[in-house]
Amino acid sequence: MFEVVAESGEARRGELQLNHGKVETPVFMPCGTYGSVKALTPVQIREVGTQVLLGNTFHLMLRPGPDVISDLGGLHGFMDWDGPILTDSGGYQVFSLRDNVALDDKGVTFRSPVNGDRVRLSPEISMHMQKVLKSDIVMVFDECTPYPATHHEAKSSMLRSVGWAATSKSAYDGEGALFGIVQGSVYDDLRVESLAAVVDIGFDGFAIGGLSVGEDIEEMNAVLSALVPQMPSDHPRYLMGVGTPSDLIRGVVQGIDMFDCVMPTRNARNGHLFTWEGVVRIRNAVHKHDSSPIDPNCGCYTCQHFSRAYLHHLDRCREMLACTLMSIHNLHFYHELMTALRKRISENTLSDFASRLLAQFADANRVNSSA
Amino acid sequence: MFEVVAESGEARRGELQLNHGKVETPVFMPCGTYGSVKALTPVQIREVGTQVLLGNTFHLMLRPGPDVISDLGGLHGFMDWDGPILTDSGGYQVFSLRDNVALDDKGVTFRSPVNGDRVRLSPEISMHMQKVLKSDIVMVFDECTPYPATHHEAKSSMLRSVGWAATSKSAYDGEGALFGIVQGSVYDDLRVESLAAVVDIGFDGFAIGGLSVGEDIEEMNAVLSALVPQMPSDHPRYLMGVGTPSDLIRGVVQGIDMFDCVMPTRNARNGHLFTWEGVVRIRNAVHKHDSSPIDPNCGCYTCQHFSRAYLHHLDRCREMLACTLMSIHNLHFYHELMTALRKRISENTLSDFASRLLAQFADANRVNSSA
Numbered sequence: 001m002f003e004v005v006a007e008s009g010e011a012r013r014g015e016l017q018l019n020h021g022k023v024e025t026p027v028f029m030p031c032g033t034y035g036s037v038k039a040l041t042p043v044q045i046r047e048v049g050t051q052v053l054l055g056n057t058f059h060l061m062l063r064p065g066p067d068v069i070s071d072l073g074g075l076h077g078f079m080d081w082d083g084p085i086l087t088d089s090g091g092y093q094v095f096s097l098r099d100n101v102a103l104d105d106k107g108v109t110f111r112s113p114v115n116g117d118r119v120r121l122s123p124e125i126s127m128h129m130q131k132v133l134k135s136d137i138v139m140v141f142d143e144c145t146p147y148p149a150t151h152h153e154a155k156s157s158m159l160r161s162v163g164w165a166a167t168s169k170s171a172y173d174g175e176g177a178l179f180g181i182v183q184g185s186v187y188d189d190l191r192v193e194s195l196a197a198v199v200d201i202g203f204d205g206f207a208i209g210g211l212s213v214g215e216d217i218e219e220m221n222a223v224l225s226a227l228v229p230q231m232p233s234d235h236p237r238y239l240m241g242v243g244t245p246s247d248l249i250r251g252v253v254q255g256i257d258m259f260d261c262v263m264p265t266r267n268a269r270n271g272h273l274f275t276w277e278g279v280v281r282i283r284n285a286v287h288k289h290d291s292s293p294i295d296p297n298c299g300c301y302t303c304q305h306f307s308r309a310y311l312h313h314l315d316r317c318r319e320m321l322a323c324t325l326m327s328i329h330n331l332h333f334y335h336e337l338m339t340a341l342r343k344r345i346s347e348n349t350l351s352d353f354a355s356r357l358l359a360q361f362a363d364a365n366r367v368n369s370s371a
Numbered sequence: 372m373f374e375v376v377a378e379s380g381e382a383r384r385g386e387l388q389l390n391h392g393k394v395e396t397p398v399f400m401p402c403g404t405y406g407s408v409k410a411l412t413p414v415q416i417r418e419v420g421t422q423v424l425l426g427n428t429f430h431l432m433l434r435p436g437p438d439v440i441s442d443l444g445g446l447h448g449f450m451d452w453d454g455p456i457l458t459d460s461g462g463y464q465v466f467s468l469r470d471n472v473a474l475d476d477k478g479v480t481f482r483s484p485v486n487g488d489r490v491r492l493s494p495e496i497s498m499h500m501q502k503v504l505k506s507d508i509v510m511v512f513d514e515c516t517p518y519p520a521t522h523h524e525a526k527s528s529m530l531r532s533v534g535w536a537a538t539s540k541s542a543y544d545g546e547g548a549l550f551g552i553v554q555g556s557v558y559d560d561l562r563v564e565s566l567a568a569v570v571d572i573g574f575d576g577f578a579i580g581g582l583s584v585g586e587d588i589e590e591m592n593a594v595l596s597a598l599v600p601q602m603p604s605d606h607p608r609y610l611m612g613v614g615t616p617s618d619l620i621r622g623v624v625q626g627i628d629m630f631d632c633v634m635p636t637r638n639a640r641n642g643h644l645f646t647w648e649g650v651v652r653i654r655n656a657v658h659k660h661d662s663s664p665i666d667p668n669c670g671c672y673t674c675q676h677f678s679r680a681y682l683h684h685l686d687r688c689r690e691m692l693a694c695t696l697m698s699i700h701n702l703h704f705y706h707e708l709m710t711a712l713r714k715r716i717s718e719n720t721l722s723d724f725a726s727r728l729l730a731q732f733a734d735a736n737r738v739n740s741s742a
Binding site (some may be wrong): 049 | 405406408409410411412413414430434435438439442443444449451554658659660662672676677678680681683684685687688690694695698
């Protein structure tokens with residue numbers, strides 16, 4: 001299912017064979033929360049270079065619910081996306097409702113943020129929902145350990161997640177790949193213990209959960225440094241919910257294969273645009289008369305056809321087209337970044353390229369922030 | 372510039388040659404208020420069958436303003452639409468602000484609804500703005516007579532519009548076609564007097580303003596019956612701000628060549644979808660599990676790829692994609708309707724077709740309303 005085709009330092013280039021097609025890694029996965037990557041049609045999602053989408057089990061369980069998705073034959077047909085889909089387990093979202101969640105050993109009960117109904121979520125229910133979605137990659141149900149957590153809290157949370165990982169594996173009888181999740185907060189010993197336990201249970205891939213939840217960059221990198229080299233090299237490694245372009249570069253350098261994040265689409269809707277020269281904030285008045293594109297070297301539909309002045313104007317008028325055009329640009333940038341990283345891995349020139357790019361982004365964003 | 376190529380009763384099929392291309396009439400023009408047909412890219416606007424767009428001078432004058440549009444070289448390049456654009460004069464919108472408008476013989480002064488600034492609009496300013504926009508069809512600046520109005524009020528308003536039409540013609544020195552506007556409320560004698568006056572001034576086309584402003588269908592039809600047969604047959608006739616599919620059919624039968632209305636896009640955003648079998652209200656719970664498209668006979672992107680259940684779901688989740696997909700369907704329907712009417716004019720079979728369609732829409736909507 002997963003084959004490493006090139007390496008450069010710790011970084012790997014690979015191919016992931018899934019039910020709905022092949023994915024070249026390292027890969028970034030856009031978020032299609034409610035069965036829609038916000039403001040984009042599936043044609044546009046494909047055109048920006050997307051290989052695989054993320055769907056949110058928690059959201060889709062509440063709306064439209066398993067019955068509708070089941071009647072419509074799964075998530076792919078429902079949203080007209082014929083490429084691979086990874087679904088999360090719902091764990092991350094349910095624990096973000098913290099005040100309205102009652103936790104027990106078998107799962108969680110919570111109040112629906114949509115209509116206030118009492119809803120149950122457990123490894124078994126999450127596996128059933130992900131089977132109904134016909135997900136290509138199914139994630140085990142876990143607890144996303146809050147940050148900060150004491151060692152004691154982090155350990156007890158991690159052990160619960162390990163138990164639920166085993167239950168998830170027993171419960172899942174669909175046709176997707178099943179990924180385990182490593183927890184343990186910022187504690188290296190807990191991360192290593194969690195990894196050993198989920199590897200022992202046995203999965204098609206291994207994810208790192210509980211990062212990008214409030215810890216600083218150094219803490220995230222410390223966890224990755226301690227953990228990633230010990231992850232099975234013949235299985236895909238997925239860093240969940242990460243991150244900025246720089247986070248992706250650092251992750252790839254450390255040997256991560258898969259990423260997802262709402263950042264490119266959410267930031268696009270707020271006029272925060274990623275380029276090779278750093279961030280462009282389209283709401284700044286300096287763009288009002290600017291006839292140049294977001295990035296003159298970008299090949300996306302938006303940069304090929306529209307000026308900064310037009311995007312600034314649409315954003316000011318709160319036109320939905322602003323969200324569409326800026327999401328196209330940001331996702332295209334993220335995918336181009338991953339394409340560039342894959343190429344450098346094949347050429348075994350990743351290290352220099354990554355260092356230069358990280359410095360360039362840091363410099364550009366320092367300049368932009370002071371402007 | 373305008374050639375009638377076929378007739379069927381009072382209805383005409385024609386070709387309108389404009390700076391940015393040829394338009395087949397009768398034609399429906401989608402509204403691109405702020406330089407964007409809401410929720411659609413120019414690629415999608417073209418794909419649904421749009422020949423010519425309407426831009427709003429009032430809105431574009433306030434945001435982004437003439438300086439930006441001028442710097443960017445006109446509206447076509449700004450919004451990446453290379454087809455023809457008709458711009459209204461701003462009169463309709465400024466008079467809809469009624470309480471914040473001070474009217475004098477030379478024009479109007481109003482408070483910007485965007486930022487409260489005092490703004491001036493007059494025939495000269497409207498002509499300048501439409502020249503800056505590089506509009507293919509420029510509308511004279513007029514007063515949209517409120518409804519209801521007494522004969523006296525309607526006459527004095529109509530005479531002011533006639534004066535402004537003459538001023539507009541003198542002031543306009545751009546390269547677009549210039550259209551006059553007939554006012555006169557629901558009074559046949561005033562409509563005829565207004566028509567004679569604007570024909571006397573001389574324009575490239577003639578529009579009927581001040582309808583679809585609150586009067587009932589019978590009153591609108593009575594005005595059209597009295598007025599349209601007297602309009603120059605060798606010039607395009609444009610019924611402004613109209614309307615429903617049935618309004619369009621009745622207008623074409625009476626000899627109208629051009630229409631614009633926010634209805635297909637606005638109603639789409641509210642889940643109100645037009646089909647040959649009547650209106651589908653996607654928010655109704657009956658669509659929750661419905662795997663069929665909005666209209667199984669429709670060739671639009673939305674109907675070819677998505678179910679009613681998916682659209683119902685996106686709409687409930689307030690996903691922007693709902694607006695995009697439903698706007699695509701409604702505009703495609705409007706354009707297909709106009710294509711069908713043009714075909715029936717060429718075949719000289721319009722009358723039967725129109726009667727059947729009007730009855731079918733009336734029946735279907737009666738059934739849908741009672742469901």
